[in-house]
Each structure stands twice: as C-alpha cells, then as structure tokens.
Amino acid sequence: MAGRTREPESTRTAERRGRGGRAPTEARDAPSEPSDPTRSRLGRLLRGSRRRTLLLALLLAVVLGGLGGWLLYGSPWLRVDRVAVSGTDVLTERQVREVAAVQEGGPLVSVDKEAVERRLRAELPRIREARVVRSWPNGIGLKVTERQPELVMKRAGIYVEMDREGVRFATAERRPKGVPLLVFELERSAVSTRHFGAEKLRQAAAKTAAGLPRPVRRAAETVRVRSYDDITVELTDGRTVLWGSAERPGAKAKSLTALMKAAKDAEHFDVSVPSAPAASGS
Template sequence: MAGPTTAERGERQKLESGSPRLRRLRRLRMLIILLITVVLVTAAALWLLYGSSWLRTEKVSVSGVRVLTDRQVRDAADVAVGSPLISIDTDAIEARLRRKLPRIDSVDVVRSWPHGIGLKVTERTPVLILKNTGNGGKYIEVDAKGVRFATVSAAPRGVPALELAVSGKSKAAVLRRFPVDRLVREAVGVAGDIPAAVRRDTRIVKVRSYDSISLELGGGRSVEWGSGEKGRAKARTLTALMKAAPGARHFDVSAPIAPASSGS
C-alpha cells in the first residue's frame, strides 16, 4: 500500500498543530494560568509573613553585655513583641539602642526565624577615666575613640585617670589651638601605645599641652612621653630603658632616639 503523499502529510501536521489562532489562544491560556499562580503564591507568602500567627515576634535575646544588663538592653530596644517578624525595623532598633545607651559601641540586630530578634551588643571599653568634679566626685569613662560615654561612681580597676593639667598664662592659647576634646584624644592615643606591662602600673595620664604628656606610675615613678607622635617607637624605647635601668624613678622617651632615665 502506498504511503501518504506530501500534501496529505502537510494537511495532517496542520490539523495536529492547529491554526495560528488556536496556538495564540493556547499561549494566552498558559500565560493566564502562570499569572494566577504567581498572584496566589505571592498572596500566600504575604499572608504568611504579615497576616498569620506563625512568624510573629515572640522573644528578644541579648548577647555580648558586660556592664549593661539584658533587661536594660531589651527595654531600650523597645521591640514590638507580637508584631510580624518581617515588619521589625532593625535599623531603628540599632539607632534607638545607641541613642539611649551610650555605653554601646555597636549592636547587630538580627531576625532569628521564626519568632526571635537577636541583639548582639559590643560595649565600649574605658581606656581612661576623667574625674567629674562637678558631679559629686564621680568619674567619666573614656573609650579608645576618645568618646566620653558613661559616668560611674567608682573608678574601674586598672584604668588610668586622665588629668588635664593645662595651666598658666598659656592656658587660653593652648585650649584655642587644641580644644579639650583634642587633648583627650591625644591622651587616649598615648594610653593605647603604652606597653602592656607599664599600662598595668599606670595611675595617671597627665596632659599639660598637646606635646607635653606624662605618665605617673605606681611607686612614685614617672614617664615623660611628650606628644602622641611616634607612640610605638616610644613604647619600645621605654621597655628597653626600664630593663636597662630597673632602679630609675624617671624615664624620658619624648625623643625616642635619645631617651634618658634618672633617679634611683
């Protein structure tokens, strides 16, 4: 039996594939089905995130605190418990915490699905304390950035006191050129450069001017540091000088290439 002719095969393919109009209708139907599916999935996701009770904020956890308490941080954060977790403004919480609790240096606010908010706190660490003579003899803590962040009734152990000793006829001129905040930052920089062994014995960091900073150590010893420049070189020189002259009472590293020690 002879097979179908070429014309018959073409006719059969047209019948199987349908007319161009039918193909357009099929594509339109598939597009409508796809759009409906997307809308339904989006609506379900929005309901799950905002409307359901499954992804609500139920707890706030705090980590990283040393001086602050968990409750202080939670109260300052003021997280809207019961709200959809997705709607919590983490940037606003961070800003609120830094504003209300200056002791906080940084905080990472994270969503802990499905029900939690985590507050990962980093507190400021005092490197110097400043006597607050106008507040009942309390102390102001100063961190490594020169930020005065907290007032405490007792000086923390192991933290040197900052003494601003600018005086005399040149006081006004010094403070015009180097305001108090600048002098505090210089003192902080020096405190950070002091060798660890010396830092533990440092009682006072005294600032007379920008380039006249000294250290008062335990046992009546002292160090003339000079300015905050070349801090690492001065630290190395001071360490070597103290080893070479262990009985000395006064050390001068203001010019680290020409150090001196005296007294016994």
C-alpha cells in the same frame, strides 16, 4: 461616395491600452490561493495556548505572592517570641531589651533593624556598636559591644569615664579600679589649649592611655597633660613616663618596653622621641 469603414471596438481598445492604458497582468488577474484550513486552525490553537500559559503564570505569581505575604506578616509561625542579648558587661540584658523595644508577637520581618541599632547607641552611650539580627523563624538577636574606660576625669566629685576615642559615656561615684585619672595642667600652655581645644586634648590623652604597653597600662595611676606635645604617665610606684604627643603609639610602646628592661632601676623614662629613648634616676 463611399462610406468609412469602422474599426472593430476590440481593436480600438487594444490600441488605446497600448498608448497609455494598462492591461491587466497575469498576477493581478490570477485568483488568490485558497488558505489552508488546517494551518489556520493550528495557529489559532497556538496563540490560545500561549495566552492561557501567560494567564496561568500571572495567576500563580499572584497566588504565591499573596501566600508569601501572609506567611511573613499574617501567619502565627514567623513572629517574634524571644529577644536574645549578648556582649553586655556593665549593662544588663534587661536594660538593652527595654531600650531596643522590639515588639514580641509582631511579625519578624517587620522589625526595623537599623532603627533599633540607632536607638540603642543613642539611649545607651556605653554601647559602642550594636547589631540586630533576625534568627528565623522566631528570634531577634541583639549583639552589643560596650565602650571600655581608658581614662576618668573627676568633676564635682563624680568620675566621668572616657573610652579610647575620648568619648565620655558614663559617670560613677567611685573611681573605677585600674583606670588612670586624667589631670590637666594647662596654665603654662594656653596657646596649646586655644589651638587644639579641650576635646582634642582629651582624645590625645585617651589615645596615650590606650597605647601604653599592657604592664605599664595596669600600673598607670595618672595621665597628666600639660600640652598636646607634653603628656606624662605617672605609675603607682612613683615612676614616670614622658610620652610626649599621642602620635606613633606603637613605636613608643615598643621603645618603652625595651627601655624598662634595660634600665630596671630607672625612675624616669622618656619616649617622646621613640628612636632616641632615655632613662634617668635610680
């Protein structure tokens, strides 16, 4: 009986790979491409250069920041050596400086401007506005605007000054020259007092005084308040002006100026309704 002929091993392996196995592809079996040593070295140099540039930039920023901080806070060149005051009339420059309390010799940049402004307004009520400015390299400027009295009230022998907003900001033993006296006569208008309150009535009176034409303002002796809608201005020569409420001051001032020119001998002027002014007496 004849024996079986065996197939060569290489043939069986090829058949098995044809049925399910994968023969090595050309790409897989191909040798990797050798790297370019020049290109690799150039990449390393570029990466190293970028790192050095970044480090140098960071170092420069730290140095400049430290130098700037020292110049502002530690150097002797940017320190306060003078405090200038402007805008004072009644107040003295010394009063303003003392209340401002700006430390001379301290760093100019460390002066808290907002805190100084608040302190000036709080401790010196006569100051309506305060502005603090740095004047490099060594100065601080204190620019103030004082309140101007539009009216005075007499209380226990003392005159209380009020500005155009009705703010009471100062007292004086003598009545300031040229400032009208505020007088309340509210017995017959208790309803008005309850509705508006003393503060609103003071504000209305101050607004009236501030709205008078300049010649009338200079001649005003008394501002008499009977109610919110009944404010009368008495002049030094005995003439009177019924102003009414404090509303529409511009229209009333214009109407009063024209009325006084047209009725020069009149003693009483009524501009409570500015579109229909009236004059009487002679």
